[in-house]
Amino acid sequence: MSLNPSIVGYLADSGRRYVSIEADHGAAILPYEDFGLANKTLAHDLNLAGLPLFAEEDLDAIITEVRAIKDFIPGRVRDHVGWSQRSFAFLDQTVACGDGPSPEVLFPGNDRVARHGTINKWKKLVALPLKDHPVPAFALMAMFLPPLLRFLPQVGSPIFELVGPGYTGKTVTQVLAASTIGPRRYVCALKDIKRDPAKVQRDTRDHPLIVDHVASALAVASKPQKAETFAALAFDTLQAPGNRVVLLSGRSAFREACGMTSDEDRIITLAIPEGPLGVLTAVPNGCSNGAEFVDSLLAAAASNHGLAFPQFVKKLHADLTADAAAVKARISRLHASFLSRAVDQGIGGVAYRDASAIAAVYVAGMMAKRYKVLPLRFNCMATALAVHDLHRGMSLARPQFTDRLHALASDGRLVVITPEVDDTTQSAAAMAALGTITVKGGKRIIKIRPAKIEEAFEDWKSIRNTPDVRAVLKVDGKNLATWGTLAPGMKRERLHQFVLPHARDEQSTFTA
Secondary structure (H helix, E strand, O other): OOOOOEEEEEEOOOOOEEEEEEEOOEEEEEEHHHOOOOOOOHHHHHHHHOOOOOOHHHHHHHHHHHHOOOOOEEOOEEOOOEEOOOOEEOOOOOEEOOOOOOOEEOOOOOOOOOOEOOHHHHHHHHHHHHOOOHHHHHHHHHOOOHHHHHHOOOOOOOEEEEEOOOOOOHHHHHHHHHOOOOOHHHOEEHHHHHHOHHHHHHHOOOEEEEEEOHHHHHOOOOHHHHHHHHHHHHHHHHHOOOOEEEEEEEOOOHHHHOOOOOOOOOEEEEEOOOOOOOOOOOOOOOOOOHHHHHHHHHHHHHHOEOOHHHHHHHHHHHHHHHHHHHHHHHHHHHHHHHHHHHOOOOOOHHHHHHHHHHHHHHHHHHHHHHOOOOOOOOOHHHHHHHHHHHHOOOOOOOOOHHHHHHHHHOOOOEEEOOOOOOHHHHHHHHHHOOEEEEEEOOEEEEEEOHHHHHHHOOOHHHHOOOHHHHOOEOOEOOEOOEEEOOOOOOOOEEEEEEEEEOOOOOOOOOOO
């Protein structure tokens, strides 16, 4: 043989064997089974792979030497995205492998991913503004879940679907979630899955799958075609090798749109309420309306994307390399922590399965904060609990805050301050109570210590800047707690003070 090539056999984690051939004028890697005398296209395949052959005897000699290989070296080639035993391969053909040699990547790159901008700008301009908006914040957290699912085998690969009227922010949520891994084009259409489900399964191994434009793909489909499409996404894709998280959206539930009646799939539906704000809970300060806020988020995502997911995986890989047992224990502990808050003892079946999937997203968010990929001010527990409530049928739009204040004023947890009771007695009662009510100038003032505000309103961190809270809350510049006393004779301290109209004479705790 005139080439004198170097021929080495490699074993991929998939179990498939490959052969690397290096010569002075080129190199190629092909599957081991391609090297046979019956393969009439071998010379052409080698040429396309990077090794042109000009003599028939060279090809015959290569085949003979390849068929004589006895040992195949493991871990040196990657033929699929996602996890292998020692590394994680991304869709752009880069690999998180620590300090070891980077393996040879054999799968084609994907043009739907790209990296642009900086992670710090993404955190500041995309992630941080979403922290008080549970649905888009949850979607962002879910994007970090696929690489963790190998450590949460009880969860499986879930589908989270956003269902609601048009112009409620479903697609916006998907685009912002996609910015963790790539630009807007990372979001695919349902027709892409119908066209080539095998490719979608390969490209989403241990990666998120975001699917929009469901209605257009089903509009002209027959009943059998709808059933086939449903099975392709809800079952076949989720059962393909690896793990994935699907973020789906539509005006009606995917199961219903496809005419399916069973709930044996892993779809978790989040119903987006009608109204001008949609997935948002409030218009943030500095924005005149929700559309302006959304535009600023989309512009920031267009300039900063594709950075968070790779950084998360690289830090996870380093963490696992340093102490895999500790990482697995942390994941298990976080998962159990959420379930202990969210579900009742003895709950089972679909309700527990769905809660477990939401708990897994909580884990992903907490791990992303640990790796400084999500802002530290992200409240993962409050976000996941809000989404869990939403999935169970509670509306994202909570009752008016003034109604909640009226309910609080009448539920017995506040001490009503009256001149008929001596200061010492009232002070002692005020210290033990959730707060106090003072009637002054025809107004009722509810006073609550900052340390107890979340006992009164468990979602305080997500509602404190909303217009209906600010309308009744006394503020001191940027400080939401102003100086005052809980009861006469007590020391002055900063308190959350809410002012309500004096609807009727309050009945004193001591004279009731």
